[in-house]
Structures are given as structure tokens and as C-alpha cells.
Amino acid sequence: MAEFVYKQIIDDLKKKIFAGQFADMRLPDERSLSELYQVSRSSVKQALTKMEHAGIIFKKRGSGTFINPLYIKNESVFNYEGSNLGVTDNFHMNGQKPQTRVLGFEVIPPTEELQRDLFLEPHDFVYKIVRLRLFDDVPFMFETGYIPIKIVQNLNQTIIEGSIFNYLENAHNLAVTKSFMSIFAEPSQEQDRELLLLKENEPVGIMEGIFFLDNGTPLEFSHMRIHYQYLKFNTFVSVQ
Amino acid sequence: MAEFVYKQIIDDLKKKIFAGQFADMRLPDERSLSELYQVSRSSVKQALTKMEHAGIIFKKRGSGTFINPLYIKNESVFNYEGSNLGVTDNFHMNGQKPQTRVLGFEVIPPTEELQRDLFLEPHDFVYKIVRLRLFDDVPFMFETGYIPIKIVQNLNQTIIEGSIFNYLENAHNLAVTKSFMSIFAEPSQEQDRELLLLKENEPVGIMEGIFFLDNGTPLEFSHMRIHYQYLKFNTFVSVQ
DNA sequence: AAGTGGTCTAGACCACTAC
DNA sequence: TAGTGGTCTAGACCACTTA
Numbered sequence: 379m380a381e382f383v384y385k386q387i388i389d390d391l392k393k394k395i396f397a398g399q400f401a402d403m404r405l406p407d408e409r410s411l412s413e414l415y416q417v418s419r420s421s422v423k424q425a426l427t428k429m430e431h432a433g434i435i436f437k438k439r440g441s442g443t444f445i446n447p448l449y450i451k452n453e454s455v456f457n458y459e460g461s462n463l464g465v466t467d468n469f470h471m472n473g474q475k476p477q478t479r480v481l482g483f484e485v486i487p488p489t490e491e492l493q494r495d496l497f498l499e500p501h502d503f504v505y506k507i508v509r510l511r512l513f514d515d516v517p518f519m520f521e522t523g524y525i526p527i528k529i530v531q532n533l534n535q536t537i538i539e540g541s542i543f544n545y546l547e548n549a550h551n552l553a554v555t556k557s558f559m560s561i562f563a564e565p566s567q568e569q570d571r572e573l574l575l576l577k578e579n580e581p582v583g584i585m586e587g588i589f590f591l592d593n594g595t596p597l598e599f600s601h602m603r604i605h606y607q608y609l610k611f612n613t614f615v616s617v618q
Numbered sequence: 619m620a621e622f623v624y625k626q627i628i629d630d631l632k633k634k635i636f637a638g639q640f641a642d643m644r645l646p647d648e649r650s651l652s653e654l655y656q657v658s659r660s661s662v663k664q665a666l667t668k669m670e671h672a673g674i675i676f677k678k679r680g681s682g683t684f685i686n687p688l689y690i691k692n693e694s695v696f697n698y699e700g701s702n703l704g705v706t707d708n709f710h711m712n713g714q715k716p717q718t719r720v721l722g723f724e725v726i727p728p729t730e731e732l733q734r735d736l737f738l739e740p741h742d743f744v745y746k747i748v749r750l751r752l753f754d755d756v757p758f759m760f761e762t763g764y765i766p767i768k769i770v771q772n773l774n775q776t777i778i779e780g781s782i783f784n785y786l787e788n789a790h791n792l793a794v795t796k797s798f799m800s801i802f803a804e805p806s807q808e809q810d811r812e813l814l815l816l817k818e819n820e821p822v823g824i825m826e827g828i829f830f831l832d833n834g835t836p837l838e839f840s841h842m843r844i845h846y847q848y849l850k851f852n853t854f855v856s857v858q
Numbered sequence: 859a860a861g862t863g864g865t866c867t868a869g870a871c872c873a874c875t876a877c
Numbered sequence: 878t879a880g881t882g883g884t885c886t887a888g889a890c891c892a893c894t895t896a
Contacts, residue, residue, distance in 0.1 A: 622883090622884065622885090623884080623885075624884080624885090657885080657886085658885060658886045658887065658888090659886095659887085659888090660884090660885065660886070660887085661884080661885060661886085664884080664885090678893095678894085679892075679893055679894080680892075680893035680894035680895075681893085681894055681895080682894095833882095834882090
């Protein structure tokens with residue numbers, strides 16, 4: 379963590395933002411930061427650009443760099459900022475204990491869709507893992523995930539009852555740092571209502587997509603069905 | 619459009635991707651592209667990084683740069699890629715004619731929340747605009763937006779019946795190119811069901827957040843309530 | 859060993875904002 | 878006019894993948 383120059387700048391600026399060090403909602407200019415941290419302006423710019431994409435700040439050309447008021451307003455909202463991408467770390471927990479109930483665990487040949495999405499050959503078998511996630515015995519989502527066995531061969535019940543991503547990082551030094559995700563919503567189906575304790579009129583939020591390792595290898599195709607109260611996705615969008 | 623080197627590279631690569639010019643799902647390496655376009659590798663990298671954030675490609679360190687299979691799978695899915703951020707341009711239209719029904723149009727003092735989100739003083743009045751959006755007489759969302767009059771003073775019924783963003787770009791040369799958005803879902807309320815013709819059990823998707831001008835000025839706080847079938851949000855997430 | 863993307867430097871000039 | 882972020886160059890060295 380924080381091995382690179384730009385990551386150290388991000389960590390330091392975030393710490394200062396939370397400490398209220400920029401009361402005027404304004405960061406020092408790029409050239410000052412370059413001097414302060416004794417790095418090139420390019421490295422400062424790289425840090426600030428990533429912070430902008432994380433929804434922490436925004437830049438005003440000709441004026442300066444400012445803290446995003448929505449970031450201060452609702453910190454917990456920025457699920458994906460500053461942690462890894464695993465479920466365990468990213469849904470609002472408020473100190474509650476996360477639990478996992480394994481509903482399915484098998485190895486199957488990849489469908490054509492999976493072959494394309496995960497860059498697989500027909501003979502590249504995949505784990506199919508279905509898990510229900512809970513906080514303090516309250517279920518909030520269930521997930522169907524597909525992971526090629528050529529990337530990891532020794533998954534077992536104990537591992538998938540915890541965080542697969544943490545296991546991969548700790549035991550195999552494989553970090554999950556990128557994903558492409560679609561987010562949408564549907565009326566709940568009977569299985570949703572059973573597993574997530576939803577009423578007839580309450581919907582599910584759906585997130586599905588591909589998780590990538592730090593080196594760009596597609597690791598998992600995941601389909602998550604989420605209790606609507608637990609899905610709040612925050613994002614920065616920019617056009618070219 | 620395409621005035622800068624990196625934008626020209628984006629446009630050209632996208633054209634080639636759609637033309638199926640990279641059948642192996644792989645782009646040329648950065649140094650080759652640098653030579654091909656006669657620009658520095660940094661400029662190539664800037665283009666590729668933006669394309670990665672747009673969900674078009676992903677990079678594999680040590681291996682190369684590849685086309686995102688989800689991008690090919692469902693083009694229409696990437697609502698925000700390659701156009702501006704206005705509603706008119708971003709919901710799946712399939713050639714249908716977009717319509718707008720104005721439900722409210724007034725000027726009010728900014729709430730404290732709006733003052734913070736749009737960087738306003740208490741005396742900076744805002745337009746409050748409520749609009750229902752339809753395709754071929756089928757309503758798909760309604761939106762409440764707040765725009766400071768200090769940015770634009772001459773909005774009228776005719777303008778807000780069309781695209782405000784297009785008007786700002788054409789008449790005032792103000793381009794909307796960035797936004798911070800929260801996406802979530804709720805059971806539909808009575809007003810939702812009335813306006814969007816939803817059944818009791820069908821939900822609304824909600825997108826709310828801030829739109830920024832190209833220069834970073836916060837332009838609008840917007841709250842959109844969307845028929846669940848029309849909300850599909852696609853995004854790239856990366857951790858530092 | 860060769861090839862690829864990642865990080866980083868030390869500048870230059872431009873476009874825009876604020877005064 | 879001075880200050881700010883945006884674009885761009887021409888390199889350097891590193892980490893990782895592939896063969």
C-alpha cells in the first residue's frame with residue numbers, strides 16, 4: 379500500500395481532507411503540491427485525476443481544485459473508494475458482522491458467454507459459486523460468481539465462506555483492483571423475496587459484470603441480486 | 619470535437635473497433651500507436667486510459683490492451699460513452715421521438731443543501747424545473763433539476779421543453795462534460811406509478827447528483843426517477 | 859530475452875479564470 | 878497580468894508476461 383508516489387499523495391490528501399485541513403473546500407494548486415511533495419507535476423496530476431474519478435474532488439480549469447461537497451455529505455456512499463472491490467468491504471456495515479451462506483459450489487464447463495467475457499477456451503472449466511450474504515443474520519444480497527480454475531485451483535468450502543478476494547490477495551498475491559459493472563433494478567422474483575426477505579412490492583438491485591486482477595486478467599463474472607436498501611452506487615462520469 | 623490529439627486517437631480507435639479491425643480483441647501496443655499517430659506515448663496513454671474508463675478496453679500489464687467483451691456484447695448499454703450527458707442522448711431510444719412535458723418551472727432561493735452542492739450564496743436564486751420525459755408518448759422518467767440563475771438567466775418554456783444542455787452548448791458555449799451521480803432503487807410511490815405508468819410491484823430507479831460544466835463549474839443538481847426498465851447504468855470501477 | 863504497460867521526470871506552451 | 882489546470886513532448890527505468 380502506498381508504494382508509489384501518486385498513491386502516497388492520494389493517502390496524504392485524503393487524510394488532510396478528513397482532518398478538515400481545507401476549510402475553504404480548496405486544495406493547493408498543482409505546482410505547490412509538486413513542490414510540497416518534491417515530485418513532478420505529472421505525478422501530482424495523476425494523483426488528482428484518480429481522486430477526481432473516485433468522486434473526492436473536482437477540478438476547475440483556471441480556478442483550482444475543490445473538494446466534492448457530496449463526498450463530505452455522505453462518506454459511506456462512496457462504496458468503492460479507497461478499499462478493495464470485495465463485497466465484504468464495500469457494503470455499508472456500520473460495525474455489523476458479515477456472514478456468508480454457501481448455496482452452491484461446483485465446477486462446470488464455461489458457457490459461450492463466459493468464454494467471451496473471461497477470455498476462456500471451451501476446456502477452461504470454471505467454479506460456479508452461489509452465496510448468500512448477511513449482516514447480523516439479515517440477508518442483503520446473493521451472488522452467482524464464475525471463476526476459471528486455471529487462475530485458482532484450490533478453492534474450498536472454508537475459503538468461499540469468507541472473502542475470496544482477500545484469500546487471493548493473501549495466499550496468491552492476486553489483487554482485484556478493476557471491474558466493469560452494470561447496475562439496474564427489477565421487481566423481486568419469488569427466490570429474491572425468499573432469500574432477501576422482501577415484500578411483494580419491493581425490488582432488487584442488480585449489479586453484474588467482470589472483476590479484473592491488478593494485471594488486467596479477467597478473474598470473475600459476477601451476478602449480484604441485492605436488497606434495494608443496500609444498493610447505492612456512486613460514480614463519476616465524464617465525457618472525453 | 620476531436621480538436622486534441624488524444625481525442626482524435628479515441629475517435630479513430632473506436633471507429634476501427636466498430637469496423638471489426640481488431641478481430642483478436644487486441645489493440646496495437648502503445649509504442650506502435652505512438653509511431654502510427656506520430657505522437658508521444660503519453661498522449662497515446664491518455665487516450666487509452668480514457669477509453670478504459672469508458673468501458674471500451676482494458677489493459678493487461680505485460681500483455682497488451684484488449685477490447686472489453688461487454689462493450690461488444692451490448693453497445694447500447696454504455697449510455698454515457700461518447701456523447702454528452704443529457705437525458706435526450708443517453709437513454710435507449712431506438713429511433714423513438716423524445717418528448718418533454720413541463721410539470722413545474724419556477725425560481726426559488728437555494729436550500730442549504732443546494733448552496734453546498736452548487737457552491738452558492740443564499741442570494742443565488744435557482745430555477746426549479748420539473749419535467750416528465752417520454753418516448754412516443756410512453757413516459758420513462760421524471761426529473762427535478764435546480765440550476766443557478768447566475769449561470770443562465772434566460773431559460774423559458776420553449777428551451778426547457780427541449781434539451782437544456784444542448785441549448786447551453788449551442789447558445790452559450792457551455793458544455794456539460796462531468797457529473798457525480800448516485801444510483802439506487804426504491805419501491806414506486808403513488809406519484810411514480812401515476813406518472814410512469816408502473817404497477818404496484820414495479821420499482822423506480824433513481825439517479826441523483828451534480829452536473830458540471832467542462833470548466834468544472836457545478837451547473838445543476840438533478841433528481842431523476844426512472845421507470846426501472848429504462849435504467850441500466852454501466853461503469854468502470856478501479857481502486858487506486 | 860524481448861515485449862508490454864506502469865511510473866516518473868522536467869520541462870514547454872495553451873486556455874481559461876480572477877483581479 | 879498572474880495564476881490555474883489542460884495538453885503534450887521525449888525521454889528514463891521498472892514490473893510483469895510470454896516465449
